[in-house]
Amino acid sequence: MTPAPGDPAPAPGLIPRDSLLPNLEFPFRDLNSRVTPTECFYVRNHFPTPALTAGGWSLTVGGAVLHPLRLGLEELRSLPSRTVTATMECAGNGRTFLSPRPRGVPWELGAVGTARWTGVPLSAVLERAGLPEVVAAWEVVLEGADRGVMTEPVPSPGEISYARSVPLAKALDDVLLAHEMNGEALTPDHGFPVRAVVPGWYGMASVKWLTAVRVVPGPFLGYFQTVDYAYWEEKDGLPPQLRPIGPLQLKAAIARPAPREVVPCGVTYEVTGAAWSGEADVARVEVSVDGGCTWADAEFLDPPMPHVWRRWRFRWQTPEGPGSRTLLARATDTRGRTQPTCHDPARGSYMITHPLPIEVDVRESSP
Template identity: 50%
Template structure:
C-alpha cells in the first residue's frame, strides 16, 4: 500500500474565497468547510474533509465546531490500513502474555462487565501537520484531527484484573484487527497489525476503557466497531480501534507504531533518544474565523475555538491579532472537566483599515504549560501544538 495524499481531492478548507458561500456570524465560510453540504460517493465521506481515501483519513470540519461534543458522523477518522469489518458475533478479545490466565472474551462477555462513561477529547498525533514548514510526510491534517465524545465501555483494568497481571509486567500492548504492509519508508516488515502499548500504570487508570459506545450509539465501523480502546489524555494512536488483543509484557514494546511511526526525539544528556508519542500537549485552535475568511472592519467579531491538554485543566486562552506580538485573554466557556476540551471565545475588534490580519490563540494549562511559538523539530511531524496562524482578510 502506498501512503499518498489524495491529490485529486485537496483539502478544500485551505482554498481561497468562493461565491457559493454561506454567511455565519458576519463572515464567509466555504461550503465544504462546514462539512454539512459536502458530497462524496460514500456516506462515510459526507460531513468530513477527505484527507486520504485509501486508507481512509477524514477530518472533522473544525469551522463547524458549535458545542463540546463532536457528532459521530463528523468525528475525525484515522486509519492506517484497509478498514477491517468485524462482526459482533465473531469478535473475540484475547488477553494474554505476562498474565496468570489467558482470557478470551466475546462481545456479550464484555457487555456484562460493569461499564462507565467518560467524555474525552481525542487528538490525532499529527493534527495540524499541514502547518509544518518544510512540508512533512504524512496525512495533511489541518485543525480537525481532533474531537470530543462521550465514550462508554469497560475499564481496561477490569479485564487486566481478571487475567491477573504477573509480577514484572511493565506494559500492555493493545492490538487492532487492522493490518497491512507499508512498502514505502519506513517500511513494515511484511504485514503487521496496528498495535500500541501503554505503561502498566496508565493502563490501570480508571479512565482507560474498552469502549463500545460513542455518544450513546454503538461504535460506527470507522470508529472501531465493535470495541476500541479509549485512552484519555493521550494522542489518538493509543486509542486502538477494532481491538482484538491485549498483551501484557515484561519489557517496553518496540513495535513499528512505537518506534518507526508515532515516535519522536527526546534529549537525554543533550543527545536525542527515540520515544513513543504519548500524552497530548497543551493546545488551542481557532474554529472561527477560518483561514482566508473575509471579515467586516466595522463590527466586533466573536473569535471562537477550543483548547485542551493531557487531562490537565485549561486555565487560560489568549488571542493575538498581531502575529503574536501582544496577547489578550479570551473567555473560557462552560466548566472545566478532565480529559475534555474547553471551548472559548474572544470578542475581537478588527482594525478599521482593510488588509490581511493574522490571528493566533494560545492556551495555558494548570501545570503552567503554555503553547510554544515554534514547532520543535525533535517532535518530527507529531505533537504539533505551536501557536497556529489564521490569516484573515479585513475588508
C-alpha cells in the first residue's frame, strides 16, 4: 500500500486504555500488514499479569476424562505442533462509539489484531487424557493463572480466576494450546508460557496463562460468560436468555483515515481497513463517504483465509471544498450476511459490529 497524502506517521507502540492494568490498544491507523507485529498487538488483562516461569508451569487436564493428567512445558512442547494464523478481537472493541458511553475498557478501533500462533492442538491433549463418548452439550473449561476480585459489572464471589469454556466440538476442532506468537515465545502480557487460541472467536475465549483444562457435562456458568462477556438472546418465543459471547461477528473497520483526521480537499485519498468474521469468509467490503447515503465496493488486498482478516482499500476522491465528512465501511460474507445498521442493545457493550462512523475534517491543503 502506498501511503495516502493525508496519512499520519505511524504511531509507535500501543495506547494505554486503563490506569490499573496493561489494557493496551493497537493504533489501528497503523494497519500496514496482515500479521500484526507482536509489539503492536492489543493486550487485554482482567487481572495483573501472573509471574509464571517455564520450569514452574504445568497444565492440569481433568474433569470428565478417563485419565486426568498433568503436562510440563517441555512435555507440551515435545508434542506435534501446528501454526495457525488467526485474527483476535476484544468483544468490546469499538465501545467508545456507543452513546451513552458504557462502562468497560474504552476501546476505540484497535482492540483487534492478527498473529501466527504455534502450539499443540487441544484435541491431541484431550485424546491423550481419553474422552468418554462425546455428548453434544459437553464443554471444555479453560482456566488461567490470573486471579483477582471483580467489582464491575457485578461483584465477583471474592477472588476468582479467569476462565471460559468452549463447546467440546470446537475444542476438538481447532483450539490451540499456543506457546509461540509470531515465531517467538509468548510475552508475559500475551500469556507466557501457554495460552489458548480459539480461532474465529472473540478474544475472551483465548485464555492466557492457561493452567487447567477440564471437560464438563453441560454449560459452564462462570463469571466471565454469564454476568460478563454474555448477551441476551431471544428464541423459541421465550423471554431473553443469557448466552456467552462466542464467534467473531462480521465486521469491516476503517484504519485510515483515523477518527477526526484532517484530510486535504481535492485529492485521491486511499481509505484502508480490514474486515473479518468468525464463521464465514468475508466476500465483499463497501465504503460510504457520505454517511451511509451511497456505497461503493472496496478492493481486497488479501485473499480469503479462514479466521483471518482481509485488508482492503478504497480510492476516495475527496471533495473540492472544506467540510466534515462521515466515512463508513460494511462487509458481506460468503453466506450473504451483512452487518447490522445499528447496535443491538441486547448485546450490551459487546459485539459492536454496526458500521462505525469515522468523522473527518476535509480542509484546503496548506500551501
